[in-house]
Amino acid sequence: MPPAENQPTLTAYEQLTAKQKAFVDALCLEPNISHTKAAERAGYAKKSAFVEGSRLLRNAKVRKALGEQLKGVAPTSEEIAVRWDRVSRATLEDFYTTEEYEEPTTELRPLLEKIADLSYQIDFEERVATRQELEEDQLEKHRYRQQQRRNEVIRLEVELEMNPAATYEVPGPPAKKQRLQLDLVKAQKAGVLDLAKAIKPTQFGLGIELRDPDAALDKLARMSGAYEKDNEQSRAVAVINAKVEVISSGVPIARSEQEAAAHV
Template sequence: MSEQSDAAKKALKVLSPQRRKFVEAFCLCLNGAKAARTAGYSEKTARVQGSQLLTILNIKIAIKAVLDIAGMDPEEIAARWDRIARVDLSDFYTKVEYEEKTKVLRPVLERIAELEYEVDFEERVAKRQTLDEDDAERHYYSQQRRRNDIIRCQVELEMNPAATYQAEGPPVKKYRMSLDLVKAEELGVLDLIKSISEGRNGTGITLRDPDAALDNLAKWRGMTTKLDITSLGQSIAPAPAVLGLFTLEEKKAMLARLRLAQQEGGADV
């Protein structure tokens, strides 16, 4: 363990404070662009900066040293890679039912009958009401509009006895998929979301790329990118003998000590 700590300390000492911060951020999120932003690089160039930083030998050595202390063995890497690769959009969306209005073609003769009924109905109502000057004026123009519509329909019917018009039909039940972050939280997959954005069609999400960060991480750990995750219970790769003895809590504590050492400028881990 002390040898790994010494290696981490030496690897970090040769880096600038900003690059140390990048290494720490990358080991926590496994995303070059996000780590670059966390380290203070420009938002516009974070993706390019992240990719370039990950090609620098000293940074690659530092990342490997940090991960060695954290105790992320090949089985853990394979499990995380498999989890991202197997994520399903149904974990983030819920099927929602809604009604959509429809249109149907009806004979113009029926429209004439509807308008005549409306004219008669509104006249009867107006006679029983006490209308002020403004109400009376609105009533007059509304009735006049209906009578004009009747005339237009009558003319159309004279020109084409089979004339039709579009009327509202019965609503139809349909379904859409609605983003459900509460459901995703309950399923424990919120961390697999790379970004959330608002667009013309509502809120959308982008999931983490299963072939990006963890693929690079696997290479640093000396693993092939074609991990056998269906090996019928067989071990993918042997875990380091020493690191396999630590619990998850102990590994987290080691990583916390490493972060403290980085803040102190490379003190003993």
């Protein structure tokens, strides 16, 4: 019996069962959610959620309801293409700048040079002390430091006797290097901050994890009908690829002209 003339027509969403509505709601609220997870949130048992989710996605009413709910929200095929293009072109260069810095270095010098430097310092400090008229406590400290230097010279001389090729490290000229620094201002100006999924500290400083919207975009594209043309082509291919069977007539296939003549 047709509905009364003044009775409002129910939308596809309103015609769904409670569980079907919950399934649609889960997909609309979180586009990246899997159909299995959406089925679980709709109240289906975990062990059957995969099968139920797949079945619901093939349900014509559910698909129509999804289209209704996503109307004005789901991107058009052109918008999806633009988004995919942005994702495919996004690189870490959009988020980082190159920074130059100096890294300290060391170089090896002959141990004999260190002995010579210490000997020079001992002689220099001794000459200074004789001219300064040091107080008794100051003189005591001077003697203590000088004795430490002489002891160090003795240790180095013994080491050099045991190893004439001995060396020691001294600061070298700083090495100029480059490193990448996360630059959120640059990313904001480039309009690519929305592609950043997370910014996390790493052992090398702040790092960035790029967003991967492929699953959500693919699902939204299917829901908005962007793949309908592809679906039609797939159905056409299925017809063309129909199975071909050869039905035997009972007469064996001739392998030569003589055999063919024998069957005539």
